[in-house]
Amino acid sequence: MKYIVVTGGVMSGLGKGITMASIGRILKNKGYEVIPIKIDPYINIDAGTMNPYQHGEVYVLGDGTEVDLDLGHYERFMDVELTREHNITTGVVYSAVIERERRGEYLGQTVQIIPHITDEIKTRIRRVADKSDAAICLIEIGGTVGDIESMPFLEAVRQMHCEEEESDFILVHLTLVPFTTLGEPKTKPTQHSVKALRELGLQPDIIVCRSREALNDTVKRKIAMFCNVKPEAVISAPDTDDIYEVPLLLEREGIATYIMNRLRLKVLRNDLKWSEMVERSRAITDNIKVAIVGKYTGLEDSYLSIKEAMKHAATEMGCKVEPKWIESENLESSEDISVFFGDVHGVLVPGGFGVRGAEGKIKAIEYARANKIPFLGLCFGFQLAVIEAARHIAGLEDANSTELGETQHPVIDLQPEQKNLSLKGGTMRLGDYEIFIRADTLAERVYGSKKIIERHRHRYEVNPDYIDLIEQKGVVFSGTDRSGLRMEILEVEGHPFFFATQFHPEFKSRPGKPSPPFRAFVEAAMRYRDERT
Ligand code: GLN
Numbered sequence: 001m002k003y004i005v006v007t008g009g010v011m012s013g014l015g016k017g018i019t020m021a022s023i024g025r026i027l028k029n030k031g032y033e034v035i036p037i038k039i040d041p042y043i044n045i046d047a048g049t050m051n052p053y054q055h056g057e058v059y060v061l062g063d064g065t066e067v068d069l070d071l072g073h074y075e076r077f078m079d080v081e082l083t084r085e086h087n088i089t090t091g092v093v094y095s096a097v098i099e100r101e102r103r104g105e106y107l108g109q110t111v112q113i114i115p116h117i118t119d120e121i122k123t124r125i126r127r128v129a130d131k132s133d134a135a136i137c138l139i140e141i142g143g144t145v146g147d148i149e150s151m152p153f154l155e156a157v158r159q160m161h162c163e164e165e166e167s168d169f170i171l172v173h174l175t176l177v178p179f180t181t182l183g184e185p186k187t188k189p190t191q192h193s194v195k196a197l198r199e200l201g202l203q204p205d206i207i208v209c210r211s212r213e214a215l216n217d218t219v220k221r222k223i224a225m226f227c228n229v230k231p232e233a234v235i236s237a238p239d240t241d242d243i244y245e246v247p248l249l250l251e252r253e254g255i256a257t258y259i260m261n262r263l264r265l266k267v268l269r270n271d272l273k274w275s276e277m278v279e280r281s282r283a284i285t286d287n288i289k290v291a292i293v294g295k296y297t298g299l300e301d302s303y304l305s306i307k308e309a310m311k312h313a314a315t316e317m318g319c320k321v322e323p324k325w326i327e328s329e330n331l332e333s334s335e336d337i338s339v340f341f342g343d344v345h346g347v348l349v350p351g352g353f354g355v356r357g358a359e360g361k362i363k364a365i366e367y368a369r370a371n372k373i374p375f376l377g378l379c380f381g382f383q384l385a386v387i388e389a390a391r392h393i394a395g396l397e398d399a400n401s402t403e404l405g406e407t408q409h410p411v412i413d414l415q416p417e418q419k420n421l422s423l424k425g426g427t428m429r430l431g432d433y434e435i436f437i438r439a440d441t442l443a444e445r446v447y448g449s450k451k452i453i454e455r456h457r458h459r460y461e462v463n464p465d466y467i468d469l470i471e472q473k474g475v476v477f478s479g480t481d482r483s484g485l486r487m488e489i490l491e492v493e494g495h496p497f498f499f500a501t502q503f504h505p506e507f508k509s510r511p512g513k514p515s516p517p518f519r520a521f522v523e524a525a526m527r528y529r530d531e532r533t
Contacts, residue, residue, distance in 0.1 A: 001129045002136045002263045003169045005157050007202070009145045009193025010176040014210045015246075017070030019174050019237065020140045021077035022247040026256045027136055028078055029247075031268025035134035036074040037125060038067070038087050040142045041149035045091040049425050056301030060457045060507050061086075064431025069304050070140060076308060076510055077247070085128045090149060093120050113152050121156035136263070145173075146196045158201045167264045173197060173204035174237075177211040177219070185211060185219050187226065194227040205262060206233045206255065214238045233258050244511055245278050277315065277512050286319035288525045290346040293364040295357035297325035303350050306378070309509035310348075313518035319526055328360030337367055346374040346497075346525035349381030351457070351504060355404045362388050369498055374524035376517060377490070377500030379458055383412045385490055385500040386462055389475045396469065403460050411470065413463040428459045433481060435488045435503065441478035442491045442499060446520045452479075454503035461502070462487035497524030 006020040017038075024034040044050060047058045048066030059072040065084040075082055097120050101111050109116075129137035141157065143150040161169050175190040194204060207229055209215055215223075215236040224231040235253040240246065250256075260267065290310065296302035300323075307323060314321045324344055331337050341347065347368040349361050361381065365388045368375040377385040383401055390399035390411045401412030421427050435452050437443045444450065462470075462477070464485045471477060479489030479501070492498035499517055509515035 001126075001134075001168065002265070003125075003129070003160065003164060004136060004138045004172060004259065004263075005160075005170070006138065006140045006172045006174065007145055007154070007157075007197065007204075008141075008143070008174045009196065010189045012144050014174055014176055015237075015243075016140055016142075016174050017068075017073045018077075018243050018246055019172070019208055019250070020138050021070075021073040022250050023172070023255065023259070024074065024078040024136075024138050025247040025274060026251050027259070027265075029269075029271040029274055030256065030260065030265075031271070032136055032265065033132070033134040034078055034136045034138055035080065035129060035132040036071075036078060036082070036086060036138045036140070037128055038070050038074070038140050038142065039121075039150075039153050040068055040087065040089045041147065041153060042089055042142075043091045043094075043149075044089060045095065045425060046087065046089065048428070052296050052302035053299055056299065057304050058457070059305060060431060060455045060504060062432045062455060064426075064456075066426065066430065066457065068142070069301060070142075072305050072308070072507070073243075077244075079510055079513075085124070085131075088121065088124050090152075093117060093124070093152075096120055114155060117152045118156040118159060121153060122160055125156075125160070135265075145193055145200070151200075154197075154200050154202060161202065167262065170205045170259060170262055171202060172206045172208060174208045174210065177209045177215060177223075179212050185213075185215055187219060187223050190223055191226045198228075204229060206235060206258060208235045208237050208250070208255075210237050210239075212239055230258075242278065242281065244274075244281070248275055248278055273512065281311075281315040281320075284315070284318055284320050286526075287322060288314070288319055288345045288522070288529055289322045289324055289343060290348055290525060291324045291326050291341060291344040291364070292348050292350060293326045293328050293331070293361050294350050295328050295352055297327050300325070305504075305506040305509070306348065306350055309506040309515050309518045310522065312509045312511050312514035313522040315511070316514045316519060317522050317526060319522070321522065321525075326364070328357035328364065331360035331363045332357070337363055340364075341367055341371070341373065344373070345529040346376065346521060348376045348521070349378070349384060349500075351379035351381065353380065353403075358384060358401075358404050362391075366392060369492060369495060372496055372528075374497040374521055374528050375495075375499065376497075376521040378506065379456075379502060379504055382490060382500035382502045383458075383460060383462070385498075386411055386470060386487070389490070389492070390466065390470050393473050393475055394466075394469050396466075399466075401460055409466070411463050411466045412460050414459060415461050418459050429456050429461075431455055433503070435479045436482060436484075437489070438476070438478045438480075441476060442493075442497070442520075443478035443489045446499065446516045448516070454501070454505055455507040456503045458502060496528060497521060 220234040399409040400407035474493035
């Protein structure tokens, strides 16, 4: 097994995840199966209990694990399906070691970070790598070199470096090269972060430098000299609008040649599909605008997979989507919300939790339904669409979700198994479930299938007592679980496109393989725009 470890220096948020995902994509294009692992040095067992404002969206894997959004980048770039084992957190490692200690399995030893924690980390990495049919395992170490939390992981990686063959292990370090106001690139932060890495016994093989503009050869040579790497191993990664272009940028800088020589790998094929897709998307001039009505709009990463899914769909349809972020609370205080939606061709209400901004989202849904603007509701957006229909079509004026307050008509409610839960982490209805689609519905046309599998992340559901009351005047639950009692899709007949799902289709969308609801939504938005102009 070949290992490529990616660390980061200077500061967080430089795009380590995208860099690693891009390296994976490049190697895949050369004919190699790759398997990624994300190490998150936080104590949380998983990302499920974290506020999106801290780390961006919580991404959900097929097996229901709630993870950091970087795993979304890996799945999309490398086109792989990941599981619980591909995300290693400090919480997971320590709890496994502590449980083993309680079982007496350390036979009287003092249990320590070295070797017990580091052994656990190495075992977990190698187990995932060996179980896969991949030739190359990529490991991203979250955080920044020098953080106290990441020390045991860096130490584990240092040990692996000693234990593996020279041609089986490579360390890629990502840093920032800032530019002064006079436009001069500064290499000192990079030098310092490499120094910090070397103090831990790790020498990078490749340095990827993030910067505003591309770095010239003089700067690269300087970094090479001070950081003890070959000049051709200094890779310039300037800012770009399209993250899917990063694999092409890195490859042009020679990263593939360098990695493959170092790891003694031959080019097995040259798959050009990715670069063709990027070219196609670059050539697009057509444009639509979609309102995204949420409550974390201050941090776009909170809705990352939705943005990406829209991009996949739009590229396929030959247009670009410009998102218009609308903070739902602003709709609540507004008398006339048409000013928010006058210039958009679609309205999307994403997932969410809690009462803040919920009424604003309901107003947006009502507006989209009444004005026949294409609408896509996801998870919380689906539940609020059900509430909107119950209130304004079925006439249940105070219909609501019990998540949002007291009500006579709890059209959205906790399922019995979700009541009185003492544990919050990992207890939602999570991951892949089958959905059965009703014949002759929009859902059937969208998916072209009667049975689909999509990923979930919710606690509340449509209350089965209200299904018959809500299903009238064109409102249809067109997808359910096998029992037929758990509602999964809502649509409104006679509307150009009103589609809401209890599940999260955005998590399965891939570049070149857009998610069907997103594709249909973008198509409807383009049609809406054409009809209006
Ligand atoms: N808050 C809702 C629930 O728990 C919706 C969750 C979501 O949108 N992911 O069911």
